[in-house]
Amino acid sequence: MLDFSELSLNTSEPVYAQINEFIKRQIFLGKVKKGEPLPSRREMATLLKINPNTAQRAFRALEDAGLVLTPKNTVSILYFDEELLLDIQREMTADIVAEFVKKLKENKLSLDEVMGLLQQEWEKGAKE
Amino acid sequence: MVEIKDLYFTYPNYQTVLENITFSVPTGQIVAVLGANGAGKTTLLKLIAGLLVPDGDVKVRIDGKTPQKISGKIAFISEAGTYFNDLTPKTYGAFLQDFFPTFDKAYFDMLLDFFQLQERPMKKMSKGQKAKVEIAAGMAKRTPYIIMDEPFVGKDMFTRQDFMQALSGTLTGEETIFITTHEIREIENFVDRVIILKENHIAIDITLDVLRQEGKTIQELMKEVIGYEENSFYSLLDKTEDSI
Numbered sequence: 195m196l197d198f199s200e201l202s203l204n205t206s207e208p209v210y211a212q213i214n215e216f217i218k219r220q221i222f223l224g225k226v227k228k229g230e231p232l233p234s235r236r237e238m239a240t241l242l243k244i245n246p247n248t249a250q251r252a253f254r255a256l257e258d259a260g261l262v263l264t265p266k267n268t269v270s271i272l273y274f275d276e277e278l279l280l281d282i283q284r285e286m287t288a289d290i291v292a293e294f295v296k297k298l299k300e301n302k303l304s305l306d307e308v309m310g311l312l313q314q315e316w317e318k319g320a321k322e
Numbered sequence: 323m324v325e326i327k328d329l330y331f332t333y334p335n336y337q338t339v340l341e342n343i344t345f346s347v348p349t350g351q352i353v354a355v356l357g358a359n360g361a362g363k364t365t366l367l368k369l370i371a372g373l374l375v376p377d378g379d380v381k382v383r384i385d386g387k388t389p390q391k392i393s394g395k396i397a398f399i400s401e402a403g404t405y406f407n408d409l410t411p412k413t414y415g416a417f418l419q420d421f422f423p424t425f426d427k428a429y430f431d432m433l434l435d436f437f438q439l440q441e442r443p444m445k446k447m448s449k450g451q452k453a454k455v456e457i458a459a460g461m462a463k464r465t466p467y468i469i470m471d472e473p474f475v476g477k478d479m480f481t482r483q484d485f486m487q488a489l490s491g492t493l494t495g496e497e498t499i500f501i502t503t504h505e506i507r508e509i510e511n512f513v514d515r516v517i518i519l520k521e522n523h524i525a526i527d528i529t530l531d532v533l534r535q536e537g538k539t540i541q542e543l544m545k546e547v548i549g550y551e552e553n554s555f556y557s558l559l560d561k562t563e564d565s566i
Binding site: 246247250 | 541
């Protein structure tokens, strides 16, 4: 079962978008498998202290994104095909890097400077 | 569906509290009515609940009718507490069950348990405990319209969060809810829409979707519109703490 206890909602993005993002991340990290059941809408509302319409909307967004299937009269399950998985992987890696590089270029930083900073920051993270 | 059009309200002492209030709320929407103390929040809620009558012609319509005509479909929950001080929570529940056909006794008992309320006359309870009985009673009426005036007053953070969780898990999504509170944080991810009152008028009326597209939180919006700091009002009030 998909575990929502690690999702801490912020107050700046739409709740349904945060849920969507969280699930994509769980898939990317390999923490959930295809076919895994999702909590019910009511359970999701209770766990996240959101209103039931927001939970409903999150489900609809997930279904629209092709990440959740709700077969008739059964619980919703997580679903993703190869193509979707590749999309998610790209989103979680290449897109982040592209955005990062764009911002750095806007700040007029050179590749050498960035590499240096990156290494510093990376090693800092490793020590913590 | 709640429709309010050109609403004005003046108290008998000629003090005008609300002017030119117009908005409508579709079924199932959860609306936070915010504003500084004295901005008219409670008055607006009482007008929607039909506990006050606006100036002039009919200005509030709920499902096309006046609130007074469908009072059985509206639950008004406030910190004011109960008028039935001699009853215990359970006997109060039995009384309400006789009175309201939709009263959900099992849900009421669950909420009493949840709030850890003991069986004793309500006159012997603290203000916070009485408010909890009123919340339980109001919710258990299972009405399609729920109006909550400061439901968090006198409750600590854990009780507030527990209450939000109980609320999230027990609503069906069909209820239309109005809520006033100073505890903005508790409702940031719960409400669909925010209406801020300032100097008798609606200063802003915005959905959470649009607000977040603009990259703002409700707290930031409050600061911007009325220069509000969360919880600063506590310094002005005698804090009523729960005795639990």
